[in-house]
Amino acid sequence: MPPEASCYSRARGTEVLLYLLPSLVFLAVFTYWPIVRAVATSLLEWNISHPQPRFAGLRNYIVLAADPVFHLVMRNTLLLALVAIPLSIALALLFAVLLHEPLGSLRPVYRAAVFYPTMVPMAAAAMLWVWLFNPSIGLVNYYLGRLGIPRVEWLYDMTWALPAVMISWIWKNVGYLAILYLAGLQAIPRDLLEAASVEGAGFWQRLRHVTLPLLGPTTVFVVAVSVINSFQIFDAVHIMTQGGPADRTNVVIYYLYQQAFRFWDIGVASALTVLFVVGLLSVIAAVVRQMERRVFYEV
Amino acid sequence: MRVRLEGVVKRFGATTALAGVSQEIREGELFTLLGPSGCGKTTTLRILAGFVDPDEGEVYFDDVPVRGVPPAERGVGIVFQNYALWPHMTVFDNVAYGLRLRRMPTAEVRRRVEQVLEQVGLLGLEDRTPGQLSGGQQQRVAVARALVLNPRLLLLDEPLSSLDAKVRARLRSEIRRLQQELRITTVYVTHDQEEAMVISDRIAVMRDGRVAQVGTPVELYERPADLFVADFVGTNNLLPGTVTGLRDGWAELATPAGVVRGRAARPLQSGGRAVLAVRPEALRISDGTPADVGVPGRVALSQYLGSLVRYEVEVEGGRVLLVDVHNPKGQIVLRPGQRTTVSFDPEAALVFPEEAP
Ligand SMILES: Nc1ncnc2c1ncn2[C@@H]1O[C@H](COP(=O)(O)OP(=O)(O)OP(=O)(O)O)[C@@H](O)[C@H]1O
Ligand SMILES: [Mg+2]
Numbered sequence: 169m170p171p172e173a174s175c176y177s178r179a180r181g182t183e184v185l186l187y188l189l190p191s192l193v194f195l196a197v198f199t200y201w202p203i204v205r206a207v208a209t210s211l212l213e214w215n216i217s218h219p220q221p222r223f224a225g226l227r228n229y230i231v232l233a234a235d236p237v238f239h240l241v242m243r244n245t246l247l248l249a250l251v252a253i254p255l256s257i258a259l260a261l262l263f264a265v266l267l268h269e270p271l272g273s274l275r276p277v278y279r280a281a282v283f284y285p286t287m288v289p290m291a292a293a294a295m296l297w298v299w300l301f302n303p304s305i306g307l308v309n310y311y312l313g314r315l316g317i318p319r320v321e322w323l324y325d326m327t328w329a330l331p332a333v334m335i336s337w338i339w340k341n342v343g344y345l346a347i348l349y350l351a352g353l354q355a356i357p358r359d360l361l362e363a364a365s366v367e368g369a370g371f372w373q374r375l376r377h378v379t380l381p382l383l384g385p386t387t388v389f390v391v392a393v394s395v396i397n398s399f400q401i402f403d404a405v406h407i408m409t410q411g412g413p414a415d416r417t418n419v420v421i422y423y424l425y426q427q428a429f430r431f432w433d434i435g436v437a438s439a440l441t442v443l444f445v446v447g448l449l450s451v452i453a454a455v456v457r458q459m460e461r462r463v464f465y466e467v
Numbered sequence: 468m469r470v471r472l473e474g475v476v477k478r479f480g481a482t483t484a485l486a487g488v489s490q491e492i493r494e495g496e497l498f499t500l501l502g503p504s505g506c507g508k509t510t511t512l513r514i515l516a517g518f519v520d521p522d523e524g525e526v527y528f529d530d531v532p533v534r535g536v537p538p539a540e541r542g543v544g545i546v547f548q549n550y551a552l553w554p555h556m557t558v559f560d561n562v563a564y565g566l567r568l569r570r571m572p573t574a575e576v577r578r579r580v581e582q583v584l585e586q587v588g589l590l591g592l593e594d595r596t597p598g599q600l601s602g603g604q605q606q607r608v609a610v611a612r613a614l615v616l617n618p619r620l621l622l623l624d625e626p627l628s629s630l631d632a633k634v635r636a637r638l639r640s641e642i643r644r645l646q647q648e649l650r651i652t653t654v655y656v657t658h659d660q661e662e663a664m665v666i667s668d669r670i671a672v673m674r675d676g677r678v679a680q681v682g683t684p685v686e687l688y689e690r691p692a693d694l695f696v697a698d699f700v701g702t703n704n705l706l707p708g709t710v711t712g713l714r715d716g717w718a719e720l721a722t723p724a725g726v727v728r729g730r731a732a733r734p735l736q737s738g739g740r741a742v743l744a745v746r747p748e749a750l751r752i753s754d755g756t757p758a759d760v761g762v763p764g765r766v767a768l769s770q771y772l773g774s775l776v777r778y779e780v781e782v783e784g785g786r787v788l789l790v791d792v793h794n795p796k797g798q799i800v801l802r803p804g805q806r807t808t809v810s811f812d813p814e815a816a817l818v819f820p821e822e823a824p
Binding site: 367377381 | 518538543545547549551554555564565569616
């Protein structure tokens with residue numbers, strides 16, 4: 169390499185580093201360092217019986233592996249993601265397609281209606297749902313009753329508490345996903361759909377063969393965002409059930425909070441944090457990699 | 468198939484895209500809609516395809532009114548302005564789509580797709596996606612997709628507008644050849660008058676949602692009906708002036724460049740404003756010595772193009788006339804700055820009344 173080139177690129181490197189410095193500092197202070205700390209702390213035994221932290225190797229992870237509540241919490245977290253995400257994506261798509269069809273001057277009204285749950289703080293929404301799911305005075309049981317369906321104890325019911333939490337989460341998230349899909353729909357050139365209708369494709373065929381495949385990139389983003397949101401469901405659990413009954417609605421992030429601030433086991437809480445971050449990142453990476461391979465086209 | 472439009476009007480809110488178009492398109496001809504941007508060409512195609520119905524008037528396919536008949540049942544094939552190929556499907560799947568919707572047996576699908584891909588010269592590229600093709604290849608896929616269902620009417624919306632000049636020239640001949648082989652009634656939209664001239668049996672020049680003139684390329688070039696067509700089809704030199712004499716279909720015009728004569732293409736008024744139009748190839752140029760007839764001027768630019776020399780001659784009043792001198796072998800090529808006189812046979816010049824702007 170000629171000397172000028174190396175000088176030049178070294179100068180460029182320094183320049184690039186300078187530009188990146190502010191964000192790097194923030195990332196280091198607020199993201200990387202806490203992770204390093206969490207990893208370090210997860211190797212300590214540090215709880216009420218041992219107020220003085222001491223090195224304990226993988227003890228906290230072993231404790232978790234043997235903890236039946238942790239197994240339940242994992243199951244709940246995955247169940248929430250596997251059920252609530254597909255449901256909200258299906259609903260979001262439906263709303264977006266309906267919104268995209270010509271509704272004339274009513275479109276802004278529908279759009280606001282679909283989108284507004286997104287703007288309500290989750291804590292407020294959760295309060296609303298606590299009331300809706302109230303076994304005796306809640307609207308949900310009222311309407312089910314009118315359909316002749318017997319009363320459900322919802323948030324106090326071992327089976328139905330988790331679905332209730334899922335419903336509130338779906339209600340809260342669908343609007344945002346629908347707006348993302350609406351943007352995706354509006355980016356599809358009209359010609360591509362008209363070309364299909366000339367060939368004889370009806371509404372459903374156009375949807376299946378043209379619209380949905382072209383929404384692929386949007387879907388990758390939607391899935392990634394939903395996975396993050398579903399793993400981070402906290403307010404709803406805290407307000408609606410506090411993880412109960414009998415941990416039937418407890419999820420990883422809520423269990424982490426309980427370990428840290430209710431049971432004061434900092435070591436186990438840190439181990440949970442590490443598992444949470446690693447789990448979330450690997451799920452996202454796997455999903456995105458899997459989907460990207462199939463959905464990005466050179467246009 | 469014959470197509471007939473009768474008094475077709477289409478409005479979009481306050482804009483009138485089509486203001487009453489009546490036109491017959493003959494069996495098997497390549498009929499071109501030519502006009503500047505926004506004149507209603509695409510709207511006409513969309514009405515023929517059945518994506519929109521006209522607000523007024525009616526469209527007939529072989530004397531059957533088609534209002535309300537959905538696109539798929541009209542037997543039309545379309546090549547869209549930007550091809551509208553499905554980016555997530557291979558070339559094969561793009562072309563096969565309509566056949567598969569019709570539940571045609573796999574072997575038959577393969578046979579028909581391969582046949583049409585061969586017609587457009589794309590055999591061997593079946594497994595590529597549109598993103599892996601050049602613009603010209605994408606265009607051929609679009610043509611193949613439009614043809615594979617054996618349409619009765621082929622619609623092409625500026626199919627070559629996003630290609631470079633060489634590919635454009637080749638593909639337009641190919642489209643023409645294919646159209647003649649298949650004898651398929653075709654409506655071709657373009658704003659490129661040269662393309663229209665080369666490819667068409669007949670051309671409708673459109674302007675502001677109306678048909679200004681219909682004719683063969685020769686008719687439009689030699690006998691434009693109005694100033695707009697004269698200006699839009701081919702190149703014309705325009706000299707505006709005042710009518711000073713009218714006799715036996717001849718008009719004399721006083722222009723800032725001098726007095727000129729031509730045939731009155733439309734009724735004119737003595738003393739009224741008018742414009743003389745004369746083609747560059749009808750102009751002659753004298754070397755230096757002022758001739759007794761013609762318009763004096765000064766060579767502003769001379770371009771030697773081998774088979775012809777194109778001059779730009781600035782005349783009194785500031786207008787620039789284009790003069791094409793063919794086969795200039797052995798002749799002296801005038802250089803910029805030289806004085807000259809431009810003359811023409813009045814037979815080759817047309818005089819139109821000036822249009823209100
Ligand atoms: N869907 C629509 N909504 C509103 N106005 C429209 C619509 N489609 C066309 N127009 C208007 O109608 C007129 C004719 O449009 P059209 O697309 O037919 O023009 P065109 O001749 O194809 O032009 P171009 O050469 O630019 O493609 C234009 O003024 C255009 O703005
Ligand atoms: Mg157009």
